[in-house]
Amino acid sequence: MAPLPLTQKDLEQLADKGISAEQVMGQIHLLRNGAPYARLNRPCTIGDGILNLTEPELKRHTVFYDQESPRRTIIKFVPASGAATRMFEELIQLELTDAFVEPDWIRAKAAKGDRASQTLLTVMRNLPHFAFYDELKKCSTHEEINIGRLQKREHYLRVLRYLLHPVGLDYARLPKGLLLFHRYPEGARTAFEEHLVEAALYAKGKDDTCRLHFTVASGYMARFEALFNHVRRHYESEFGMHLEVHFSTQKSSSDTVATDMNNKPFRLENGRILFRPGGHGALIDNLNRLDGDIIFIKNIDNVVPDGRKPATTRYKKALAGLLLSRQQETFQRLESLHGPSPSEQTLQEIAAFAGHHLGATPPPEITRASQETRRAWLFERLNRPLRVCGMVRNEGEPGGGPFWVEGDDLSVSLQIVENAAVNPSASQQKILKASTHFNPVDLVCATRDFKGKPFDLTRFVNPKSVFIARKSKGERKLNALELPGLWNGAMAHWNTLFVEVPKETFNPVKTITDLLRKEHLTARDAGAPCSHTAS
Known part of the structure; x- marks a missing residue:
């Protein structure tokens, strides 16, 4: 790619944002040439990439989590910066x-x-x-x-x-987390408060502390902090725990360059280059700064009233118990690979574990390679962050889903893939349409290695897994680049488990009338309609 005609003022602007000229060049290259499509091998289904936990397994994993959680640092991570504009x-x-x-x-x-x-x-x-x-x-x-x-x-x-509008509640501009979602005899709760209550039910770790981290828009940081300070003592008293809540904003250095229709940097009237927020995939940097044994990830709008929380609590604990169990098994094998040269039998057992329990299938050249090469591949493949992702049966909901995806080296791995990332060819669309489950953003993560050291999560991102959109600035069109999605490309090289979770654990509020669904009503709302078109 030809060198960019960057001026001294451009370089100063990049320095202020913490962005290098090489990053800008790489982003413009993607905008010029387009993002590569994911290569779907087949959809994940029950028994082929998606686990369906039996009742005894649910109980066993839940008991294990309840035993371990008092000794662990547990964090609930909630992306909460999006405005509620789309709701209205x-x-x-x-x-x-x-x-x-x-x-x-x-x-x-x-x-x-x-x-x-x-x-x-x-x-x-x-x-x-x-x-x-x-x-x-x-x-x-x-x-x-x-x-x-x-x-x-x-x-x-x-x-x-x-x-x-600002003369009243100003709900068209506020972040969803500050909107009142549910009401109780003692008063109404915002989506933010419902996450505090949820954390008390399944994310209480050592020292009886519930640790939460919300990523918020910088202009509303003070509003979130004020709300937390106002309600903190009430919820700590009601649920017998200590709340530790932190907030962060999306880093300016994660913004991406926009280009004009000639694929040159889009310039504002004052000559400065236009940068835009890089999408929720930029939050991998925020997640990377957290130091926890277990990290739950859930969207801000997927909450329910107290009467409907038991199912969510049960499955969150079961997923976390499975995470800890699989992590323990993985660490044992990493210790074997890290020590003296393991035997051929040990290598075969570890390879079988990686394939059967982590969906890690080696490329053809690795299966034919020397013992030392296979050992090195297995160690690198197992020594990664681990996530357990809940998946809901697809009943027409929008969003990405779980697939077996082919890598450049012909290996196959478990990935969450958005519809827009799939090639429009007939063969790939056939695989897409055969999908049985979708991603409700129900993740439990472990981000430390077998020595207890935090992973650098930025090392496990697929930088090519981006999304390009046509936008506008005033009357001028532009090309915008979104970074690899947080649970898509930003976690592309994690070890992954998919688990089926019931539909009742997924109740997002995407439009205002979703709040009239029975899943979001309490006893005080008896008689309210549950239909979007109720009259």
């Missing part, structure tokens, strides 16, 4: 429609199947069932007409004004 996308679009002021127009559109209009009617007719309703009412106390009356008189624009 349909309402925002309707708000911009002039005809929106006519409720009859909305009802007519809804009757014809217009999704946005149906969403609006569902929200307005069921406002009292949302956990944020009491706070919403407080926003309009200075008005002559209160929220209840606005709702009854179908003044939808004014209600949305208080719900979505």
Whole structure:
């Protein structure tokens, strides 16, 4: 690739962000040539890449975790920086429609199947069932007409004004973690608070401490800290534990360069190069700074009220127990490989373990290689971070799924692959469509080696596993680069186990009407609809 025409000011800008010219060149190369597709070998299914734990196995792993957890440093890692804008996308679009002021127009559109209009009617007719309703009412106390009356008189624009904008709750811009999701007799809880409660149920480690780490948008760090300081003592008292919560933001050095339609650095009016956030894959740096024996990873919006937490708690403990058990078995074999030259029988046993229990299949040239070469390959292949990933049966939910993927050396490994990373060819799409499970982001990780030293997680990233998107800045189009996804390319070279978990453990809130599903309602919400199009 030809050298980039970087000016002295460009180099100063890169230095300020902690980005090298070589990184920028590599990113532009990817933007010019496109990201390589994953080579799917076959979908992971029950018995072929996905474990289905029996009742005795669930109990055994749970008991093992309960025995080990008091001696371990346990951390719950929650990406929580995303704004809730997408939750309210349909309402925002309707708000911009002039005809929106006519409720009859909305009802007519809804009757014809217009999704946005149906969403609006569902929200307005069921406002009292949302956990944020009491706070919403407080926003309009200075008005002559209160929220209840606005709702009854179908003044939808004014209600949305208080719900979505800074004059009221400002929910269209706040991070999801700060939104009130569920309500209880003692008051409503935000998604952030539900994660604190969850941690008390399955992530309490040594010293009776629940350690959580949230990655947040820098502009809302103070809001999260204030909320935690406000509720901390209450939850510590209620659940008999100590809460240790930390926050971090995405590093500026993880931003990626944007290019124009000529594949040159996209420049702003002031001449500076445009950099954009590198996506959630950039959070591998945040994860890399954590020092824990066990790290749970879960999205901010996948929480449920207390009455529905037992299933989540049970499977989280079972996955963690399986993680510790498999880690223990792996460490024993690493000790054998690290010592004096192991026998041929030992090498064969370790190779069988790697293939059967870690999905680590050696490439053809390794199976024919010398004993020392095979020993070195096995040691390198086993001496990696370990993750156990819950997988839910695919019932039409969007998102990546578990596959056997071929590497450049013809080895095959377990990977989470997004739909966009699959070649559009008929053969690859056939494998994609044959997938039986999808990724709900339910991970338990071990990031220390067999000597107890933390791995450098950046060493196990597949840098080519990126995503390229067409975006715009004002009226100008640009190409944007997202770094390898946190549980996709950023963990591509981890050792991986996939385990089937029940659908009831996956209840994300992607739209506002998801909060009206039965999975998110409490006893106080009796009678609320469970349908997106309820009337």
